[in-house]
Amino acid sequence: MNMEIYFTEISEDETAETTNLLKFVSEEKQNKLRQYRFPIDRKLSLYAELLTRWQVMHILRLNNHEIEFGINEYSKPFLQGHPLFHFNISHTRNAIAAAFSNDEVGVDIEKVKAPDFQISKRFFTSSEHDYILSHKNPDRAFYEIWTKKEAYIKCIGMGLAKPLKSFDTLDDESSISMYIGEYIISICCNKPAPELTSLIVLTETELISSFHGAQGN
Numbered sequence: 001m002n003m004e005i006y007f008t009e010i011s012e013d014e015t016a017e018t019t020n021l022l023k024f025v026s027e028e029k030q031n032k033l034r035q036y037r038f039p040i041d042r043k044l045s046l047y048a049e050l051l052t053r054w055q056v057m058h059i060l061r062l063n064n065h066e067i068e069f070g071i072n073e074y075s076k077p078f079l080q081g082h083p084l085f086h087f088n089i090s091h092t093r094n095a096i097a098a099a100f101s102n103d104e105v106g107v108d109i110e111k112v113k114a115p116d117f118q119i120s121k122r123f124f125t126s127s128e129h130d131y132i133l134s135h136k137n138p139d140r141a142f143y144e145i146w147t148k149k150e151a152y153i154k155c156i157g158m159g160l161a162k163p164l165k166s167f168d169t170l171d172d173e174s175s176i177s178m179y180i181g182e183y184i185i186s187i188c189c190n191k192p193a194p195e196l197t198s199l200i201v202l203t204e205t206e207l208i209s210s211f212h213g214a215q216g217n
Contacts, residue, residue: 003101004055005187007180008202010047010094014039017208018046024064024211025049044091047204050211051098052087057214059100060085064215076157088154097185104190106155108147111183115142123164131170140184147186148175155188
């Protein structure tokens with residue numbers, strides 16, 4: 001495995017299948033999921049974990065009950081006992097992105113919409129802000145920079161403990177971005193980003209079927 005990127009759109013509706021799938025994650029995760037106010041938020045978090053568990057079962061040949069996740073001091077998740085298996089997940093309204101790699105990796109997904117350019121002025125470098133305002137499509141440029149920044153701080157495992165203005169994504173060769181419909185996905189790894197020839201798109205049904213298939217159900 002070098003790097004694999006997955007994308008899935010998630011419907012708003014919560015079904016009996018969603019409730020049934022809760023039993024496949026840890027009790028701690030189940031309790032957190034039940035605290036979500038809106039069904040779509042619960043589904044996004046649950047399905048992102050199921051996608052990760054499916055890949056762990058598929059790549060490492062583990063059983064679902066053998067999978068245990070941990071988090072570092074900045075809350076970046078990792079797979080307990082398997083230091084060479086790296087993953088990162090991100091979700092925005094109605095969509096999930098996940099990256100799996102042999103090296104540290106970060107991913108971020110956003111839906112492109114009209115942004116508040118005061119954010120780029122305040123939190124981005126001056127060159128990034130100028131790049132956005134001079135771009136032929138400033139909305140896309142804004143989310144390109146935003147997702148690259150998020151992917152970077154997730155890759156290095158520091159989250160927002162790393163100030164967004166302290167680094168410039170325009171000088172970074174470790175990040176790449178791609179569009180799928182109205183979404184943008186950015187990926188960052190700890191070395192020059194490989195050429196990404198394809199993005200694996202799964203429907204919600206395919207994701208569930210793949211998860212069940214990996215555990216022999």
